[in-house]
Amino acid sequence: MPELPEVETIKNVIAPQIIGLTICDVRVLNPQAVAFPDADAFASALTGQTVASFSRRGKFLLFHMVDGDTVSLHLRMTGCLLAAPPDMPPEKHTHIIIRFENASVELRYSDPRRFGRFYLLKQGNGDACPAIGRLGIEPFDKRLSPAYLKTAYGKSRKPIKECLLSQNAVCGIGNIYSDEILFAARICPSLPANRLTNEQWRQLAKAIPERLTFFIQKNAVSAEEYLAGKGRDYRNTPYLQVYAHTGAPCPRCGAALCKTVIGGRSSVYCPRCQASENE
DNA sequence: CGGCCCCTGACG
DNA sequence: CGTCAGGGGCCG
Helix, strand or coil, X not given: CCCHHHHHHHHHHHHHHHCCCEEEEEEECCHHHEEECCHHXXXXXHCCCEEEEEEEECCEEEXXXXXXXXXXXXXXXXXXXXXXXXXXXXXXXXXXXXXXXCCCCEEEEECCCCCCEXXXXXXXXXXXXXXXXXXXXXXXXXXXXXXXXXXXXXXXXXXXXXXXXXXCCECCCCHHHHHHHHHHHCCCCXXXXXXXXXXXXXXXXXXXXXXXXXXXXHHCCCHHHHHHCCCCCCCCHHHCCCCXXXXXXXXXXXXXXXXXEECCEEEEECCCCCCCCCC
């Protein structure tokens, strides 16, 4: 489900409800949901720990414990984290329930496709989740510049969209927002990265933080709304300009939006505004 | 690198 | 019934 703006939304909703609480029970209903260590060790290591803070790194949501341990969660396609009253019926496909002392809510992780994973990173052992170590800079990092992007991607013949989806230079961008970013920057998603002009690198460096910031703001919901939507309906789709709008008129020029497949992912773009000048 | 895998559910 | 879905890892 979530890309960076959604993970940010989830963090913002969950954090104020959970910070300061002490875990009294961790129920792992599906051991597959815990990548490291095994489910039993995960549960026993967390029991008794107090949640200090939350953060986000790329599409990972991080729970920081007072003792220095960190729980890392990647929701992949359909993962869902919900702070729910214990008497509310659990979601179908609930894999993990975390209960807290004297709390009005419990944390539930549900995930129909079971792609999402929890990791427990003991103090000083970040290697348990190597994917985090491979992440590039955050999209809001001051180092993100046209020159940074050109250096990172500019020698590749891969379509620029594939570069944006790889998490190794800039992290957090997924299939929806890569299309939105490339539309804003007026760059054809299939354009090989080594053929972008300096002006296009400049547009891209501008569009990445601008679009993600925009969608974080548009996706913001209250805890009540988030709970009512079962932790799933939190993307404000009316603000998407191209994704899921195949065939609709381009919001900028009116041409019919096209759909194609790039790197195995469906991709929507405007054939006029995002024309590949090299074809 | 491309292709396949992990999974369930929605939709045509 | 087949196809597709917001993600990423792994294999040859």
